[in-house]
Structure formats: C-alpha cells, structure tokens
Amino acid sequence: MREKRLRQISMVLSNWLESGKESRLAGYLQRFHSADIAEICKFIGHKEKLRVFDFLPPEKIAWVLSEMESVVRQDILKEMDVHLLSTVIGSMPSDDAADLIADVPDEKAEEVLSSINREESEEVQKLLEYAPDSAGGIMTVDFVSVPENITAGETINRMREMEPNEPIYNVFVVDEYQRLAGILTLDTLVRAPAEKPISDIMNKDFEKVTPYEDQEEVSEIVKKYDLNALPVVDEDGHLLGRITVDDVIDVIEEEATEDILKMVGTNEEELLRKSVFKIAGIRLPWLFVTLAGELLTCGLLMSFSKTLTQAIALVFFVPIIMAIGGNIGIQSSTIVVRGLATGSIDFSLLWKVLFREMRVGMIMGVTCSVVVGTVAHFIGDTPFLGIIVAVSMFFAITTAAMTGTLVPLLFKRFHIDPAIASGPFITTSNDITGLLIYFALSTLLLNHIS
Amino acid sequence: MREKRLRQISMVLSNWLESGKESRLAGYLQRFHSADIAEICKFIGHKEKLRVFDFLPPEKIAWVLSEMESVVRQDILKEMDVHLLSTVIGSMPSDDAADLIADVPDEKAEEVLSSINREESEEVQKLLEYAPDSAGGIMTVDFVSVPENITAGETINRMREMEPNEPIYNVFVVDEYQRLAGILTLDTLVRAPAEKPISDIMNKDFEKVTPYEDQEEVSEIVKKYDLNALPVVDEDGHLLGRITVDDVIDVIEEEATEDILKMVGTNEEELLRKSVFKIAGIRLPWLFVTLAGELLTCGLLMSFSKTLTQAIALVFFVPIIMAIGGNIGIQSSTIVVRGLATGSIDFSLLWKVLFREMRVGMIMGVTCSVVVGTVAHFIGDTPFLGIIVAVSMFFAITTAAMTGTLVPLLFKRFHIDPAIASGPFITTSNDITGLLIYFALSTLLLNHIS
Numbered sequence: 001m002r003e004k005r006l007r008q009i010s011m012v013l014s015n016w017l018e019s020g021k022e023s024r025l026a027g028y029l030q031r032f033h034s035a036d037i038a039e040i041c042k043f044i045g046h047k048e049k050l051r052v053f054d055f056l057p058p059e060k061i062a063w064v065l066s067e068m069e070s071v072v073r074q075d076i077l078k079e080m081d082v083h084l085l086s087t088v089i090g091s092m093p094s095d096d097a098a099d100l101i102a103d104v105p106d107e108k109a110e111e112v113l114s115s116i117n118r119e120e121s122e123e124v125q126k127l128l129e130y131a132p133d134s135a136g137g138i139m140t141v142d143f144v145s146v147p148e149n150i151t152a153g154e155t156i157n158r159m160r161e162m163e164p165n166e167p168i169y170n171v172f173v174v175d176e177y178q179r180l181a182g183i184l185t186l187d188t189l190v191r192a193p194a195e196k197p198i199s200d201i202m203n204k205d206f207e208k209v210t211p212y213e214d215q216e217e218v219s220e221i222v223k224k225y226d227l228n229a230l231p232v233v234d235e236d237g238h239l240l241g242r243i244t245v246d247d248v249i250d251v252i253e254e255e256a257t258e259d260i261l262k263m264v265g266t267n268e269e270e271l272l273r274k275s276v277f278k279i280a281g282i283r284l285p286w287l288f289v290t291l292a293g294e295l296l297t298c299g300l301l302m303s304f305s306k307t308l309t310q311a312i313a314l315v316f317f318v319p320i321i322m323a324i325g326g327n328i329g330i331q332s333s334t335i336v337v338r339g340l341a342t343g344s345i346d347f348s349l350l351w352k353v354l355f356r357e358m359r360v361g362m363i364m365g366v367t368c369s370v371v372v373g374t375v376a377h378f379i380g381d382t383p384f385l386g387i388i389v390a391v392s393m394f395f396a397i398t399t400a401a402m403t404g405t406l407v408p409l410l411f412k413r414f415h416i417d418p419a420i421a422s423g424p425f426i427t428t429s430n431d432i433t434g435l436l437i438y439f440a441l442s443t444l445l446l447n448h449i450s
Numbered sequence: 451m452r453e454k455r456l457r458q459i460s461m462v463l464s465n466w467l468e469s470g471k472e473s474r475l476a477g478y479l480q481r482f483h484s485a486d487i488a489e490i491c492k493f494i495g496h497k498e499k500l501r502v503f504d505f506l507p508p509e510k511i512a513w514v515l516s517e518m519e520s521v522v523r524q525d526i527l528k529e530m531d532v533h534l535l536s537t538v539i540g541s542m543p544s545d546d547a548a549d550l551i552a553d554v555p556d557e558k559a560e561e562v563l564s565s566i567n568r569e570e571s572e573e574v575q576k577l578l579e580y581a582p583d584s585a586g587g588i589m590t591v592d593f594v595s596v597p598e599n600i601t602a603g604e605t606i607n608r609m610r611e612m613e614p615n616e617p618i619y620n621v622f623v624v625d626e627y628q629r630l631a632g633i634l635t636l637d638t639l640v641r642a643p644a645e646k647p648i649s650d651i652m653n654k655d656f657e658k659v660t661p662y663e664d665q666e667e668v669s670e671i672v673k674k675y676d677l678n679a680l681p682v683v684d685e686d687g688h689l690l691g692r693i694t695v696d697d698v699i700d701v702i703e704e705e706a707t708e709d710i711l712k713m714v715g716t717n718e719e720e721l722l723r724k725s726v727f728k729i730a731g732i733r734l735p736w737l738f739v740t741l742a743g744e745l746l747t748c749g750l751l752m753s754f755s756k757t758l759t760q761a762i763a764l765v766f767f768v769p770i771i772m773a774i775g776g777n778i779g780i781q782s783s784t785i786v787v788r789g790l791a792t793g794s795i796d797f798s799l800l801w802k803v804l805f806r807e808m809r810v811g812m813i814m815g816v817t818c819s820v821v822v823g824t825v826a827h828f829i830g831d832t833p834f835l836g837i838i839v840a841v842s843m844f845f846a847i848t849t850a851a852m853t854g855t856l857v858p859l860l861f862k863r864f865h866i867d868p869a870i871a872s873g874p875f876i877t878t879s880n881d882i883t884g885l886l887i888y889f890a891l892s893t894l895l896l897n898h899i900s
Contacts, residue, residue: 186636256706294770320744
C-alpha cells in the first residue's frame with residue numbers, strides 16, 4: 001500500500017481511539033499486513049501505538065515489531081507488559097526473537113527469557129552471543145532437516161508434521177552425525193517420485209558459511225549464486241542454522257547505507273544514538289583531518305602574502321577554484337569508491353580508470369576555465385588575471401580528477417577503507433595543490449611584468 | 451570462492467591455453483559454478499574468454515553470460531558465432547535472454563531472434579519492449595500456473611511434467627479467464643493432503659504489480675512483504691510474468707549505486723559510456739550549478755575588497771572556513787538524503803531532525819572554532835583576528851549543518867530529487883553565507899577600532 005493511503009488509515013485509527021470507537025478496531029486491523037501496520041504506527045503517537053497493540057493477537061504483534069525500525073520499537077518494548085512480550089517472543093522465529101530481545105532493556109529481557117519455554121530461550125541466548133553483523137547474528141535456527149537415508153515421499157510426510165515459524169524453501173539433509181550432507185529444494189522434492197531416495201536428488205555441492213563469517217561476505221555469496229537460503233555450519237560441518245534471502249536484502253541495504261555514510265565520515269551507529277554529543281563525537285575525527293589539512297592552506301596563503309597585497313583581485317577567485325576542484329575530486333573518487341565496492345573496478349583496471357578520469361577532467365577543465373577566465377578577464381585591473389585564473393583552474397581541475405581517482409585506489413592497496421579515508425584527504429590535497437598552482441603562477445607572471 | 455583463489459585458477463587456465471594443454475579444460479571447468487567462471491573471466495584476456503567458451507556446454511555459457519557485467523559481455527557477444535549464440539539464448543530464462551539480446555549488436559540480434567524457435571523469440575521481443583527499469587523489464591515469463599479447480603495432488607502431477615528454466619518457489623493459480631486468482635507456496639502445497647482443492651489453500655490476498663511499475667517500487671514491495679516472487683499482471687489481472695527475488699537484489703544494489711552517484715551529479719549511464727566527452731557531458735551540468743553559485747562568492751569578495759586590503763591576514767582563513775563548512779553541510783545532507791531514501795526520515799520528523807543537526811553542528815562548531823581561533827590569534831598582527839575567525843567559523847558551521855538538513859527536505863517537498871539537487875546547492879550556499887558572516891564581522895570590528 002502506498003504511503004498516502006497508510007497515512008489516511010492512521011488518521012482513521014487515531015480518530016477511533018480518541019472517540020472511544022475502539023470496538024471496531026480489532027476487525028479493522030485484521031485486514032492489514034503486519035508490514036502495513038508497522039508503517040501505520042509511524043504516523044501515530046507513542047501511546048496510541050501501545051493501544052493499537054491491545055487489539056492485535058500476539059503473533060501479529062510479533063510480525064509488526066519485526067518490521068519496525070529499531071529506534072521506534074525500543075520505546076514500545078520499554079513499556080510493554082512482560083507477560084505479553086513473552087508470548088510475542090515465543091511465537092517468533094529465533095533470529096527475529098534475538099533481534100527483538102536486543103532492543104529490550106536488560107532487566108526486562110532477563111525476565112522475558114526466563115518466562116518463555118526453555119528450549120526457545122536457550123536458542124535465543126545462543127544467537128545473542130554472535131556479533132549482530134556476523135552470519136550467526138542474522139541466521140535463524142528454525143529449519144527443516146531430515147536424515148539422508150529416507151525417500152522423497154517420507155520427506156514430505158515429515159514436513160507435514162512440522163510447523164516452522166517461517167516459510168520453507170529448502171530441506172537440509174544431514175548424515176548420521178548431524179553434519180550437513182546436502183540441500184534439497186522443494187521444487188526438486190515435489191517433482192521427484194515418492195520412492196526416490198533423497199540422497200540421489202539432493203544437491204551435494206552447496207555453499208555454506210560459519211557463524212563467524214561477516215554479513216557482507218554472506219550477502220556476496222547469496223548474491224553471486226542466487227541462493228534462497230544459505231546454511232550456517234560449525235567447523236565440523238554440523239548444521240547450526242540458515243540465512244534467508246529476506247535477511248540478506250536487509251544486509252545489502254544496510255551495507256549501502258554504511259558505504260554512503262562512511263564517505264562523509266560518519267556511520268550507522270549515529271542513527272541509533274540520541275545524544276548529540278555522541279553524534280558529534282562520531283563525526284569529529286573526520287573533520288579534524290580536514291582541519292589539519294586546511295591549516296596547511298593557511299600557511300600557504302601566508303607565504304604568498306606579498307603577491308596577495310600586490311593584486312587583491314586574486315583573492316576573489318580563491319573560493320571558485322577550491323569549490324570546483326573539490327567537486328570534481330569528489331565525482332572521481334565516488335566513481336572509484338563505489339566501483340571498488342561493487343567490484344566493477346579493480347587494480348587490473350587502474351591505468352585505464354586513471355587515464356579515463358584524467359581525460360574527463362581535462363574536458364571539464366577546459367570548459368570551466370574558459371567561463372571563469374572570461375569573467376576574471378573583465379574584473380579589476382590586475383594584468384593577466386583572466387589567463388592566470390583560466391590556466392590555474394585547468395590544472396587544479398585535472399589534478400583534482402587524478403587525485404580523486406588515485407587516493408581511493410592507493411588506500412585500497414594498503415588495506416585502508418577507501419570509503420572512509422578518501423573524503424577529507426582528497427578535499428584538502430585538492431585545496432592545497434589548487435591554491436599552490438594559482439599563487440605560484442600569479443607570482444611568476446606578476447613579478448615578470450613588474 | 452574467494453577472489454584470490456579465482457585469480458589463481460585464471461592463471462592456471464591462461465597457462466593451459468598457452469601451452470596447448472586444452473584437452474584438460476572441459477573436465478576442469480565442469481567443476482566450477484557459472485558465477486565463478488564469470489568471475490575467472492574477469493582476470494583473463496578477451497581472446498582467452500572466447501576460447502574458454504569452446505569448452506563449455508551452451509547451457510553453462512548461458513549462465514556464465516548472465517552473471518557477467520554488461521560492459522564485459524558486450525565485447526564477447528560481438529564476436530560469438532550466431533549459431534552458438536542462438537542455442538545459448540534458447541536455453542535461457544526469458545528475462546535473462548532479453549537482457550542478453552539487448553547487449554548484442556542490432557543486426558546480429560535480429561539474426562539470432564529469427565533462428566531461435568518462434569514462441570521463445572516472441573517472448574523475448576515482448577520483454578524487450580518494456581523499459582529496462584520497469585517491472586516488465588525485470589520479470590521472467592517462465593512460471594508455473596495452474597487452474598483453480600484442481601487439487602494439491604493434481605498440481606504436483608502437473609509440476610512434474612513441466613521443465614522450467616529456473617527453480618520454482620510458488621505456483622500461480624489462475625481462473626477460467628487466465629486471471630491470477632491466488633498464489634500457492636510450494637511449502638503449503640507439500641504439506642497439504644493430495645485431495646485438497648488448491649482454491650482452499652492458496653493465498654488470495656497477494657501483492658501484484660503492472661509491467662509499467664518502476665523497479666524501485668517493485669523492490670520496495672518485495673522488501674516490505676518479504677516476498678520470494680512477485681506476480682506481474684496486466685490491467686485486467688491476466689498473469690504476464692513473475693519477478694524473482696534475485697532480480698530484486700540486483701535492483702537494490704543498482705539503486706544504491708544510483709543514489710551514491712546522483713549525490714555527486716553523475717549517473718550509472720556513465721559506467722557504460724566509453725566516450726570521455728559523453729561522461730564529461732553527464733557530469734558538467736552539476737558543476738555548472740556550482741560554478742554559477744561560486745561566481746557569487748567572487749562578487750561578495752569584491753564588495754569587501756576594502757576590508758581585505760586593510761587586513762590581508764583575513765584571506766589566510768578563507769579556505770579553512772569554506773572547507774569545514776562544506777564538509778559539515780555534506781555530513782548533514784547525506785544523513786538526510788539517505789534517511790529519505792530508506793524511509794527512516796520523513797516530514798513528520800522535520801523539526802526533530804533539524805533541531806538535532808543544529809545542536810550537533812553547534813558542538814562541532816565550538817570545537818573547530820576554538821582550535822582555528824587559537825591558531826589565528828597567534829598569526830599576523832591584525833587585531834581581533836582570533837575572535838573574528840572563531841565566531842565566524844562557529845556561525846558558518848551551524849548554518850552549514852542547518853542548510854545541509856533543510857535543503858534536501860525542501861527539495862523533497864517540492865518533488866525535486868534531493869540526492870541530485872542538494873550537493874552543489876549546499877556547497878555554494880554554505881560558501882556564500884560562511885564568507886558573508888566572516889567579512890561582515892571583520893568589517894564591523896575593524897572599522898570599529900579604526
């Protein structure tokens with residue numbers, strides 16, 4: 001459903017809650033998908049959210065909470081009744097349950113864990129031990145596994161007896177030591193004759209990961225091999241859980257956000273922090289690198305004070321040279337940083353990419369220099385101003401395009417994350433070289449005529 | 451398999467091809483997943499790629515080509531034998547076939563289409579008519595559909611007779627007019643008793659899209675409802691195709707790249723272009739906006755020339771004020787642009803976000819101002835320089851944080867894409883306000899003492 005429609009529905013809800021027409025709510029809410037209810041909740045107040053939950057069955061509350069952003073549900077979980085929360089968590093797949101428990105205040109979480117059934121509680125606690133961005137942190141322990149010595153028909157019979165919390169697309173086949181021996185897609189299972197041994201039709205050549213694998217690597221594997229579920233096994237090959245494709249989609253989006261935020265010197269953590277001091281603390285180190293670099297431009301300008309006093313009109317074009325150089329550097333570096341992240345650029349292409357960015361830079365350099373040089377020519381009475389500005393801009397832009405390309409590639413080579421490091425480094429080095437070219441050229445030409 | 455390992459394998463391959471040990475190749479290559487062969491191909495030369503294909507069966511070539519980047523395979527397709535290409539395309543799912551044909555040179559494409567079987571050729575041609583970034587452009591027309599008046603057992607029997615090109619996770623149920631009536635997951639189908647009518651167990655409340663829906667909307671729906679396949683129907687509800695989750699993953703990654711590139715005024719198209727003039731053409735409009743804005747700073751500085759001549763040391767701190775203001779503006783705007791894209795920020799949060807960014811800006815402002823102000827205090831003999839620099843930096847930074855937050859939100863409100871428009875606008879407006887504050891304050895204080 002589209003946002004506008006959901007917003008209207010949220011107004012109807014608020015209205016009913018206010019005017020005491022609550023009796024209608026249960027029936028009305030039943031119609032909506034849990035993902036829609038989670039979105040509707042974004043538009044209503046905090047207290048109203050809790051009252052809406054009164055009219056939902058626990059399994060639906062479980063799904064709605066799973067769909068909510070961490071920041072939003074933390075407030076709700078704080079106030080939810082422990083008994084209700086236990087029922088809700090008991091009905092969730094183990095990975096979602098662990099994610100939810102991580103958002104419940106510590107004391108309350110213990111209470112909840114001790115009141116749900118023991119097996120489930122142990123599962124959840126085991127999952128909580130894995131880092132949230134590891135394979136173990138995103139896997140679910142709800143899966144269907146069968147021994148390898150049965151037939152397709154028997155497998156189907158066993159599936160009928162199970163009631164997993166999430167839809168099943170694959171059956172995992174284990175050997176007598178509970179080690180993963182093969183994967184059977186439901187597709188193959190359905191097509192096979194009932195008497196066929198599953199060891200004949202299962203896929204024995206499958207991808208798998210350990211629970212300690214990074215989630216980025218997990219998403220690479222799922223993406224590359226177009227998998228629907230990836231098994232997680234321990235060092236001896238025992239099946240621990242599975243990672244489903246919908247969790248991988250969340251990872252891909254998370255990683256993209258991380259990449260974007262890294263490029264401006266911050267990270268996802270800031271989205272969860274409410275203290276502005278902590279947010280500033282996350283962003284400041286990156287700014288300090290810029291600050292340190294720009295103090296050099298300060299010194300550079302000081303050393304050229306004589307030229308500056310001689311021809312004050314030179315100052316007028318400092319901002320434009322800096323800004324255009326900066327933007328061109330960012331264009332090249334973003335192309336390279338993203339290319340490295342998606343794999344479309346690697347070292348085998350280094351010279352090709354560098355040469356291309358240099359030529360693109362030169363074309364943009366000529367264009368911008370002509371425009372700004374012409375303006376400069378008609379401003380003030382400093383001799384050669386037009387030529388000085390045009391020539392320096394051209395070189396500043398071409399250098400910026402090359403620095404923007406080289407810096408991330410070099411950082412990558414030395415195993416420094418190019419996304420986080422490139423930004424301030426490129427800005428300041430472009431500012432320094434741009435201004436150096438500009439003032440060196442001015443000093444040369446102006447001294448020549450005087 | 452990890453990149454390093456694949457690189458080693460590519461060396462072995464090159465070696466064998468060179469030394470004439472080709473007889474081993476067919477057996478060796480058989481072991482690898484098509485996605486791995488596609489990656490190995492990245493490390494070997496153009497001619498070697500074509501020779502590797504000689505040792506692969508057509509169905510495997512089909513998968514390898516599907517996994518390759520568009521830019522890489524275009525060169526291969528140009529030189530591939532028409533007869534082989536027809537066999538390869540004939541064995542592909544229709545959506546992959548259409549994608550591949552789009553990369554074959556026009557004349558050759560016609561030849562290929564006329565030599566594959568007529569039904570398949572028509573399917574592919576129909577798919578080619580949809581825009582590549584629409585639901586029609588990413589759907590496949592290979593799906594399993596059954597009439598609604600049969601039982602679970604009969605459905606399974608029908609599935610056994612079909613041989614789809616891609617694994618199946620859902621069965622689509624259609625009414626007598628071929629309109630989509632429900633969706634049956636294999637999971638439900640397997641668990642149901644054989645004699646159960648499928649109309650009793652199918653899901654009648656499903657999401658669907660038209661072929662003209664934008665792929666971004668498609669990925670939103672799949673993500674929100676955790677779907678494994680999304681049906682595509684025409685206006686009358688007739689089933690046209692399905693979109694699988696692996697295609698949605700590609701869309702999500704594509705859209706993330708698009709978002710990142712947009713923020714620096716370029717787009718995905720440039721990755722496909724080889725002409726540097728065309729690339730420059732894509733990037734220049736965004737630079738021109740910066741150029742136009744920065745010409746204003748030029749005028750601003752001119753109007754303050756008197757103050758400048760009076761105290762040349764003021765110039766030394768122009769770059770640092772600009773650079774820090776610029777970076778802080780980009781931090782705030784990136785947080786907002788990404789938040790708007792992922793849905794974690796919307797207008798209901800406007801004041802909250804603005805207030806938060808302003809406070810974060812103030813904290814960073816105080817920190818940076820103290821550092822730079824102290825440096826300024828000990829430089830040159832201009833009175834008040836330390837105070838002027840510190841106070842202006844503080845205001846420039848706070849304003850930058852607020853502009854960085856407000857501009858993308860305002861653009862979004864007026865339906866202008868904040869990702870593409872914010873960058874140059876924020877840079878230049880920060881430069882202008884930053885310098886205005888700086889020189890206005892200097893003029894005021896310096897005139898006061900003189």
